[in-house]
Amino acid sequence: MSDREIEDLLRRLAPRVLGTLVRRHGQFDACEDAVQEALLAASVQWPAEGVPKEPAGWLVTVAGRRLTDQWRSESARRQRELTVSVEPAPDEDLTRHVDDTLKLLFLCCHPELSAPSQVALTLRAVGGLTTAEIASAFLVPESTMAQRISRAKQKIKGLGFPDSPERLPTVLHVLYLIFNEGYNASSGADLQRVELTEEAIRLTREVHTLVPEDGEVAGLLALMLLTDARRATRTAPDGALVPLAEQDRSRWDRARIEEGVALITRTLAESPPGPYQLQAAIAAIHDEAPSTEETDWAQILILYKIMDRMAPNPMVTLSRAIATAMVRGPRAGLDLLAELDVDKRVASHYRLDAVRAHLLDLAGEHEQARVHYRRAAKRTFSLPEREYLMRKASG
Template structure:
């Protein structure tokens, strides 16, 4: 871990301490971001402070004071509190990461706003970094984050863990946000890069924090296992020219054996300790892939069994799409194509390039190269990811197209 990664871990502690003392999540979050910017400028020149957390808290508190001074109507009422720095320069040691995650994933926010606010308030990423990761202008991302904070203020969301029943419901949203962050990093939806490692690393860090805070939750352990087992293949997913290398063609000696071992241990423990959820099942599928010494040795029957259970636990067209691949591996491409026909009518996936590319793959396995080639071209037309587009066109070219 680099020093700056360690500093980012302090963000929820510093922000949590300020919000608990002064309220006003939006202004406190802005103040912490300004303190982070000041740190990046001053510390490389002046040296690192003895207590980075205390330094960030003091500077953020002074930023709050500056903002209060500019508001004449509230000056006398708020200035005294805003100028009072924590005793000894230290902050309360309570870990507010989970509280912040729940706040950033408030149901009043849209999924895109939840992701952006989580990355900024909990991950410590700057607006510019988040904007670059999602390939949008910084001004656009700034507006999205600003609207999210205004929405939290408008609904009167308190800086406190929600009641147990609401916690259970919102924890699912928190896990989904972390998973979405990881997926965007692992296979970027648009642009010239396949992988955005800064996002995958941040998602894994957040999943580790969740597992530390809620160690007994099987789905939290399952999500962390899934991210580790998936990210373990990252180095082998791209060729030197940046093109995509499919799972079946990857050099497995380049997979991260340490991450695989940790992921397998986590999912094994989670599956044996309580109710089975979708993240645990997806992690189990990833483990079967990762533990196979070669693509030919993959236990597709076990994968098909796991996808069948997953489809019952969390039915959605993406799961059915993946099950179709497993069906084709076990029962032949015709059986997989028949399953694809059943899911093709679902509006949630009908326009997806994934559906078209999987169909093309199964048609190729069935020997219908003309139809497969046309499918790869259509999938390439639909995707907004340049590496995926090049890969699909290469697949088509192999069939004479």
């Protein structure tokens, strides 16, 4: 096995091992330190000596011994045991590692934590990203992110593993937030942060492996794949934003589109539709259309109407307004937007002005469109989006 393959294997195993240790011993911080030492030992020994027959058990055993040594303060024994090859203890229950990954996600997404803390702790404990990497992705100082993660760990200390499957929607929401921040960064000079989208997809694949029968998990994974398939065409060589209608569809990632379409087709046939599945179905329609003009906007509008009834959300209404305009004309879309002017969740959001400007442009009211493009540009913290909106305002 190559060094890169070993690195990938360790990355996949890390959350399972951490989950097992936290389930057994609690003390999140101490378990995380022990896992990091076990991973370090593996990265040194495995390339030279070969990967053990049960790599997860190897890591659990080494990390468990590290914890024991730490608590006994026997530094000499710790050094000795971390540098010898080990196999799983005879009573090691390897079948629980996969379940523990999901439980670890539940723990990181504990309702006592704020959404930003849930995201940060998930990326650190389950995703394996360093504090510096997470801080860089969210454009905050490393010290600030370290404090956020530390506070989150302290808050969940002693709470134990949550077992209720009712927590799964929270886990999916956190993964959705991670993906969205990566695909459309809320601030900064870059439109996309690939490390976040890739990590969100990887973690969602893990959850799908754990609960393959759950339709919304499959729907979220399909949505991510179908959306990320357009990544390469969303920006020009100079980093400028390229809207969907102007993207070179021949450059979209066909492998991800095929995987996403197959996944959403299968899950819609096997389980009741949920919001993530509906969004994935919409993304599939966009991805399979030869052009914007040939897109089945009528079908998209039907799906958005269902979403608006199932899970009312101002952002869904914004998208529904665009679909309405494509089917019934821009004035019908603008009438729908008027409902959001009194919605405090979105009334001052730049997307409302951006969509209104787009529909006014379609209606031929170009001067009014420029007003809203400029207003939207002032309200966004994303530099690529701001520059795109200002170009539209001056066009």
